[in-house]
Amino acid sequence: METALRGFVHKYGKNVDTDVIIPGKYCNIIDPVELGKHALEGLDPDYTAKMKAGDIIVADTNFGCGSSREVAPIAIKGSGTAAVIAKSFARIFYRNALNIGLPIFESPEAVDGIEAGDEIELDPATGVIKNLTKGTHFKAAEFPPFMRALIEAGGLVPYVERRLAEMA
């Protein structure tokens, strides 16, 4: 997570659940790009048609609630979406997003201060969110130290590889 991300916002409400992020019938797909073609299909069937790579999803509370399907964050990432900002995330989605390297940010103020269509810039390292359209800025909640270490290690896989080496 180094360079700043910049993109246009698609905004959604509360409780965007995994069934609308990637409907069950597509859960037998593994390929991220194929999955990405159906991202958010249950909520906004036009999402993948209207979004451009690098765009950012902004949503209210409890984003990603429901199933443990890792294909949910994979589909969002596979669609080319650069990040998700929400007031809060459901527990399993949060873990999954960190594990697969989909940048996520928790900031109720940013969500309230950003509208659909705004252009924003995100600095994953500092959590600073700039609304370029409105000239405002916000700061996302910091990750706890353990999770920051995970993110800095590049996700869960390198972490596991290190643990395996330690255990050997």
Next chain:
Amino acid sequence: MGMTLTEKILARHAGLDRVEPGQIINAKVDLVLANELSAAVAIGVMRGMKGASKVFDRDKIALVEDHFVPAKDAQSAKLAKLMKDFAAEQEITHFFDVGRGGIEHVVLPEEGLVAPGELIVGGDSHTCTYGALGAFATGMGSTDIAAAFVLGEVWLKVPATIKIVYDGELQPMVYAKDLMLRTVGELGIDGATYRAIEYHGSTVDRLSITGRFTMANMAIEAGAKNGIFHADEKAIAFVKERTNRPFIVDRADADARYERVIKIDVSALEPQVACPHTPDNVHPISQVTREDVNVDQVFIGSCTNGYIEDLRIVAKILEGKRISPKVRVIVNPGSQKVWMQAASEGVLTTLAAAGCAVNTPGCGACFGGHMGTLGDGERAISTTNRNYVGRMGSPKAEVYLASPATCAASALTGKITDPRVLELAGV
């Protein structure tokens, strides 16, 4: 300061004397579960991990083919085969193919793979079901499962605990499902996010193990990390009938710290219904039936209510009757064992004679996978646990959640029906 049930189990598995909510721990796992969907991704991740050629313990992994089985298409067959081949390559002891298993969360307890005091993680959000037997069990995504496959440990944030105390006698035709729907309605779908739910009270002490499965299963519907019951004599007997493995029965300390305590008096509780499109949109049935709510499909099954007890309730209501010509009723017994028991008791014949389509065990219609997918404009009442937009198929369909009794009553009339008034109406 004492510890809650969840804290005790986590502390022991982390090799610590005590843990605090918010603390991040590395915990040893007793069992890691995956189904063909979560396994397919997890196996791919594991193959990409340097130094990870073998699972940590072939006896401590359970792989269950249940979501798209029997395979609905070539792509699903590919995933099923991927997991089957992995099971063979790694010599996994507990691999359940179609015809020998059923829904993962029904199968694992049934096979003695869950015991009190154990720590179980699964690549499925309803892994929390095993809390019914006093285990700490939680769902995770595939990358976490891949890590658990090879390390035999997981990192966890210790959750704060919400204690819910249920007292009072349940009225006839009111079940654990109604209790849990009410609970989810009260907490809201994010009311217990990052929390453990600890179930207490005289009402749940009297519940059967099946009822406890139903309640622990839906802890995730309030966002909880896990839902857990104290293992009492009933739970211990259930486990001992199925395994000789030694286990530890924990108890929450009297001075354990709870983030919240909620008391629910159940004596006046009616059957409950979760209306579209969230599991917390819960209303007493008397409100829902004020207007006619016609249904096209009734689904009986899932890891919430696919147990023999549930099928018996449905059979009792449908016995000697025909379902409404307006509806189709689809029944998926939770497991092969449930199916066989139901067959030997005549339950399956009763259901089929009433006009129900009885499927082979598996997830089926529950998640809109196959075998009962809803079309545009259709409405279903279902014994399952989720009713999000598109959950059972078309995003233009509606799903209501209720108990097996309420679903059976609705099957007879073709509209959402209070099982308590069925007899009065002379149906």
